[in-house]
Amino acid sequence: MKFAILVNEGPYQHQAADTAFNFTKAALEKGHEIVRVFFYHDGVNNGTRLTTPPQDDRNIVNLWSELAKEHDLDLVVCVAAAQRRGIVDEDEAKRHGKDANNIAEGFRISGLGQLIEMGIKADRLMAFGD
Amino acid sequence: MSDAAKKFMYVNRRAPYGTVYALEGLEVVLIGAAFDQDVCMAFIDDGVFQLKKGQDTKDSNMKNFSPTYRALGDYEVTKLYVDKESLEQRGLGEDDLMDLTYEDEDDDYNEKPSIRIVSRDELADLMEQQDVILNY
Secondary structure, eight states, X not given: XXXXXXXOSOTTTOTHHHHHHHHHHHHHHTTOEEEEEEEOGGGGGGGBTTXXXXXXXXXXXXXXXXXXXXXXXXXXXXXXXXXXXXXXXXXXXXXXXXXXXXXXTTEEEEOTHHHHHHHHHXXXXXEEOO | OOTTOOEEEEEEOSOSSSSSHHHHHHHHHHHHGGGOOEXXXXXXXXXXXXXXXXXXXXXXXXXXXXXXXXXXXXXTOOOEEEEHHHHHHTXXXXXXXXXXXXXXXXXXXXXXXXXXXXXXXXXXXXHHTOSEEEEO
């Protein structure tokens, strides 16, 4: 089955990010296809490489980056939500005159159209959040 | 609308201010309109407050985005289902909601109301028919 994954909550604050990750990993292991993972609302905070959790805790951002590398996943952070919350890649940083960027490996910033498109392409869109 | 169009429902469950969900949810609806799908919105629980007339956010320093709902008709988002029970529980009636309309291109562009007050059973049936439900 083709799944689209929507992550609406930030890491650590809310279990939704963990559950979305575990679901995505399990679906891939069962041979399903992940059309895209889209990060919206505070979910965009899953895409900053500056995340530094205590060493004895899981690093959710790195888990996503590793899974993306292994399975060639498309991890998309919503540009409008990201701008509000200070998640920027190199292009965005340049465009808005910021002195740094913080997007994590394997993530890319794009528009909300990517959310609608994955809903059209997938058999099921799974949303994680409240 | 193409035959392959999917049925999308945007479910709004939260008050317009206090959290960003309503504002960012509306942004998805506006962008989604470009994709020519079969779209509707549902307003339940505190989500019914999003449609309330006369919103004034001056004292709270929040951006009043309620005028944007008036544009939905122009984006061909013309089915706004409002849960009757949620309205009643909050002491609201249809008269407390904004007059949202659209021009019906299949009926000589007559102006028609976008808001439809429905029961929970009707909403449940509508949800059953959807392909994609996005929930804010």
